[in-house]
Amino acid sequence: MIDLSINFAGIKSPNPFWLASAPPTNSGYQVMKAFDAGWGGAVWKTLGVPVINVSSRYGSIDYRNTKMMGFNNIELITDRPLADNLREIEEVKKYFPDHAVIASLMVESRAEWEQIIKDVENAGADGIELNFGCPHGMCERGMGSAVGQEPEVLKTIVEWVKEAANIPVITKLSPNISHIIDPGLAAVQGGTDAISLINTIKSIVGIDLDSYAPYPIVDGKGSNGGYCGPAVKPIALHMLKDLAQHTEISKVPISGIGGIETWRDVVEFILLGATSVQVCTAVMHYGFGIVREIEAGLRQFMEEKGYNTIYDFAGKALPNVMEWKYLNLKHKVIAEINKDKCIGCDLCYIACDDGAHQAISLPKDVDNRIPSIIEENCVGCNLCSLVCPVENCITMVKIDDGTEHITWNERTLNDDVPTTFDDDRAGGKGHFVPKPTDALKK
Amino acid sequence: MAQYKRPTSEAEFKKNFKQKKPLMNDTEAHYESSRCLFCYDAPCVQACPTHIDIPLFIKQIQTNNITGASKTIFDSNWLGNACGIVCPTGVLCVGACVYNHQDVPPIQIGRLQNYATNKVIDSGKEIFKVGETKNNKIAIVGAGPAGIACACELRTLGYEVDIFEAKDKPTGLTVHGIAPYKITNEEVLKEVEYLQNQLGFNIKYHSPITSKEQLQQLEKEYDAIFLGVGLGNTASLELEGEDKDGVIGAVEFIEELRMKQHLLKVPRKVVVIGGGNTAMDAASEAARMGARKTVLAYRNSKEKMGAYGFEYDFAISAGVDSLFNVTPIAIVGNGKVEGVKFAKTETVDGKLQINMKNVFIVKCDMVIKATGQSKKGSLFSLIDDLRIDNLTRIVVNKESFQTSNKKYFAGGDAINGGAEVVNAVYDGKMAAQGIHSWLIK
Numbered sequence: 001m002i003d004l005s006i007n008f009a010g011i012k013s014p015n016p017f018w019l020a021s022a023p024p025t026n027s028g029y030q031v032m033k034a035f036d037a038g039w040g041g042a043v044w045k046t047l048g049v050p051v052i053n054v055s056s057r058y059g060s061i062d063y064r065n066t067k068m069m070g071f072n073n074i075e076l077i078t079d080r081p082l083a084d085n086l087r088e089i090e091e092v093k094k095y096f097p098d099h100a101v102i103a104s105l106m107v108e109s110r111a112e113w114e115q116i117i118k119d120v121e122n123a124g125a126d127g128i129e130l131n132f133g134c135p136h137g138m139c140e141r142g143m144g145s146a147v148g149q150e151p152e153v154l155k156t157i158v159e160w161v162k163e164a165a166n167i168p169v170i171t172k173l174s175p176n177i178s179h180i181i182d183p184g185l186a187a188v189q190g191g192t193d194a195i196s197l198i199n200t201i202k203s204i205v206g207i208d209l210d211s212y213a214p215y216p217i218v219d220g221k222g223s224n225g226g227y228c229g230p231a232v233k234p235i236a237l238h239m240l241k242d243l244a245q246h247t248e249i250s251k252v253p254i255s256g257i258g259g260i261e262t263w264r265d266v267v268e269f270i271l272l273g274a275t276s277v278q279v280c281t282a283v284m285h286y287g288f289g290i291v292r293e294i295e296a297g298l299r300q301f302m303e304e305k306g307y308n309t310i311y312d313f314a315g316k317a318l319p320n321v322m323e324w325k326y327l328n329l330k331h332k333v334i335a336e337i338n339k340d341k342c343i344g345c346d347l348c349y350i351a352c353d354d355g356a357h358q359a360i361s362l363p364k365d366v367d368n369r370i371p372s373i374i375e376e377n378c379v380g381c382n383l384c385s386l387v388c389p390v391e392n393c394i395t396m397v398k399i400d401d402g403t404e405h406i407t408w409n410e411r412t413l414n415d416d417v418p419t420t421f422d423d424d425r426a427g428g429k430g431h432f433v434p435k436p437t438d439a440l441k442k
Numbered sequence: 443m444a445q446y447k448r449p450t451s452e453a454e455f456k457k458n459f460k461q462k463k464p465l466m467n468d469t470e471a472h473y474e475s476s477r478c479l480f481c482y483d484a485p486c487v488q489a490c491p492t493h494i495d496i497p498l499f500i501k502q503i504q505t506n507n508i509t510g511a512s513k514t515i516f517d518s519n520w521l522g523n524a525c526g527i528v529c530p531t532g533v534l535c536v537g538a539c540v541y542n543h544q545d546v547p548p549i550q551i552g553r554l555q556n557y558a559t560n561k562v563i564d565s566g567k568e569i570f571k572v573g574e575t576k577n578n579k580i581a582i583v584g585a586g587p588a589g590i591a592c593a594c595e596l597r598t599l600g601y602e603v604d605i606f607e608a609k610d611k612p613t614g615l616t617v618h619g620i621a622p623y624k625i626t627n628e629e630v631l632k633e634v635e636y637l638q639n640q641l642g643f644n645i646k647y648h649s650p651i652t653s654k655e656q657l658q659q660l661e662k663e664y665d666a667i668f669l670g671v672g673l674g675n676t677a678s679l680e681l682e683g684e685d686k687d688g689v690i691g692a693v694e695f696i697e698e699l700r701m702k703q704h705l706l707k708v709p710r711k712v713v714v715i716g717g718g719n720t721a722m723d724a725a726s727e728a729a730r731m732g733a734r735k736t737v738l739a740y741r742n743s744k745e746k747m748g749a750y751g752f753e754y755d756f757a758i759s760a761g762v763d764s765l766f767n768v769t770p771i772a773i774v775g776n777g778k779v780e781g782v783k784f785a786k787t788e789t790v791d792g793k794l795q796i797n798m799k800n801v802f803i804v805k806c807d808m809v810i811k812a813t814g815q816s817k818k819g820s821l822f823s824l825i826d827d828l829r830i831d832n833l834t835r836i837v838v839n840k841e842s843f844q845t846s847n848k849k850y851f852a853g854g855d856a857i858n859g860g861a862e863v864v865n866a867v868y869d870g871k872m873a874a875q876g877i878h879s880w881l882i883k
Contacts, residue, residue, distance in 0.1 A: 064476035064504065065472065065473050065476035065477070069666070250743040253616035317539055342543075343541070343542075343543035343544045344485065344540050344543065345479045345481040345482070345483075345540045346481060346482035346483060347479060347481065347482060369485065381502075388545060389479050389544075
């Protein structure tokens with residue numbers, strides 16, 4: 001029997017699907033609608049000293065026929081009165097006592113933190129999320145990512161908050177930093193109950209070619225925004241992995257955020273250690289109904305794999321993510337083209353010839369467009385299989401017998417490092433490299 | 443049962459002749475262009491008689507560089523807009539699209555092409571440059587696709603060009619001979635106007651070249667002459683009663699239809715004789731003009747028809763009936779057509795034979811002969827040393843398009859006996875380059 005419910009640092013939720021603190025959680029109306037649609041929790045749009053927002057606020061990157069592959073915004077925290085937000089939090093909790101309502105907070109002084117924590121606790125919030133991530137506008141005022149980028153400051157504020165709070169505290173981290181362990185560790189040392197990441201990435205999504213202003217344009221000018229949407233998932237997954245593999249940081253649960261739109265995204269975040277996930281852009285694109293696909297897919301996955309709760313597989317991929325130097329140098333795959341499926345677009349040929357290792361050839365007969373792999377040149381890089389537009393046409397086939405295993409690390413320790421490419425140990429034996437002038441003969 | 447009501451207004455005519463390949467809107471073009479795989483050495487380019495860099499112009503549409511896309515198209519094909527619409531893309535570029543091998547709908551290349559060129563034509567944006575002025579003058583006989591393409595290319599090379607056209611409109615069969623559901627007159631004419639505005643070649647209308655004296659005059663005044671004269675009127679079937687009222691050639695019928703549109707009266711019962719694409723068009727057109735019964739009659743089996751399968755299907759979908767293995771032996775009627783007397787045919791030992799024991803009459807008020815156009819042999823015979831083949835086609839050098847009379851070059855239907863617009867456009871362009879190479883020698 002599958003049970004999707006979670007207990008995230010003491011915050012209970014019927015499922016791990018939460019709305020991230022963002023425009024979709026700007027009001028009680030939206031949060032109630034989301035809970036009704038199937039979301040298990042919501043992190044309320046950041047409360048603080050009310051601000052004024054600008055028009056317009058969002059920009060996006062479309063990729064070919066895909067809208068909003070990447071999305072950025074310059075919207076600040078809530079511009080609605082605190083009292084209204086608090087009243088609506090209370091109302092939502094009345095209707096949905098078992099759902100998770102987490103208040104995202106961002107203020108400056110210790111006194112302000114203490115006051116606002118008291119306010120949201122009184123309103124019935126189940127937890128607090130500290131917004132140390134917002135990379136636009138608020139950071140100019142010393143808040144948001146300005147805190148996330150200063151581990152010492154972050155730690156101090158977490159300590160203030162922990163001293164004042166009676167409900168669980170989640171620290172939300174900014175990805176706008178080169179080493180995510182630093183703020184992550186600071187948050188844990190400051191006593192945080194959990195971590196969430198990533199917040200948006202500092203970005204410029206594009207420039208208008210007539211007004212020469214960045215999107216979104218505010219009266220002919222623009223500012224950097226915060227980047228999110230499907231494009232940022234790989235960055236989020238990597239940072240999540242860094243934290244989840246850290247002995248000390250991984251003692252607290254992590255809520256994964258960044259480009260989540262489908263069940264598969266959710267599973268991947270969980271496999272790298274997240275035990276709740278937060279979604280924003282997908283909802284801004286498709287509405288709250290997107291959760292139907294996420295939940296159905298997650299259940300299907302769990303059923304097929306025989307998992308009852310998400311804790312059965314949380315972090316399961318972590319042992320498989322390691323440093324390059326521990327990878328097996330004896331593992332060898334090469335590409336195989338299914339000639340019956342091939343449609344002759346020859347993208348694999350040109351990708352390999354121009355962008356990889358000249359390991360694919362075309363037949364001499366011009367009417368036959370089915371390419372072949374030159375096995376001695378194929379390094380198993382995957383590029384051809386990645387560009388191939390036909391499902392399962394190019395597959396990577398393992399050709400080593402699995403008996404040998406040696407890593408770069410072992411090689412270095414044994415002082416057994418090849419210095420030339422044409423060396424059995426380097427794997428370059430028989431690999432044909434065309435002469436530079438051959439390029440001009442075709 | 444015909445499905446179409448006789449059109450009595452321009453609007454009704456347009457409705458009956460709804461465009462087969464309507465213009466794409468921005469959204470459709472965006473999504474369609476996004477599907478193109480940008481194949482290496484793309485088969486669609488190889489399948490295009492003018493070798494347009496199709497993946498490039500589609501990528502340019504995708505990146506919203508519509509002007510650039512149009513340049514790419516016109517660079518290879520001077521009637522890029524018309525060809526995007528009237529080309530039988532299913533057997534050319536679209537037929538070669540690799541998606542066909544995956545049972546995925548192929549890219550609608552023709553419509554994307556038309557989308558780009560139509561935009562730039564409507565914008566009036568100048569994208570062509572006349573070449574540095576040369577001292578040579580070139581005469582072109584016939585303002586059909588070959589002649590127009592030749593003129594455009596010659597202008598970009600800097601030559602002065604005069605086109606002599608017998609009729610009052612340019613583009614030959616593109617405006618006079620193509621079914622109205624394939625392309626509208628406006629669409630055809632605006633492209634030529636766009637080209638002419640930028641490239642400035644002269645077209646002398648109502649100027650048929652038919653005599654030895656005229657040709658000698660051209661030879662005297664011009665440094666080279668391009669013959670883009672196409673084919674002549676519908677050839678005679680040598681049938682008893684062929685001179686009766688209501689017997690018309692398909693080319694003449696389509697021309698009248700294109701020019702008169704809803705004002706043309708098509709009677710109740712029409713018989714179309716022939717099995718080529720023109721026969722399919724004529725039959726489909728008669729049905730769309732409100733004929734109650736249109737019968738397509740072909741002397742051999744359905745499989746032997748020269749028409750593309752999709753053209754036949756299109757005629758059938760317009761309510762056309764068909765008769766196979768029948769050959770006309772006489773046209774009957776009292777001054778006016780009242781019917782066609784057919785005999786059944788059969789294939790014996792691989793040869794088609796007429797069975798005169800099996801003869802019957804199909805009643806009708808009109809007979810359209812879609813049995814091929816005549817050649818312009820009488821014109822060709824006026825030109826000294828002009829070699830023609832046994833099918834009365836001008837013989838040219840395959841690269842330079844120069845004829846056996848060095849001053850003359852030729853292209854289009856006059857050299858191939860009747861092919862697509864796109865083939866004529868290619869010939870015209872190549873001939874212009876042939877003329878240039880010859881003159882600078």
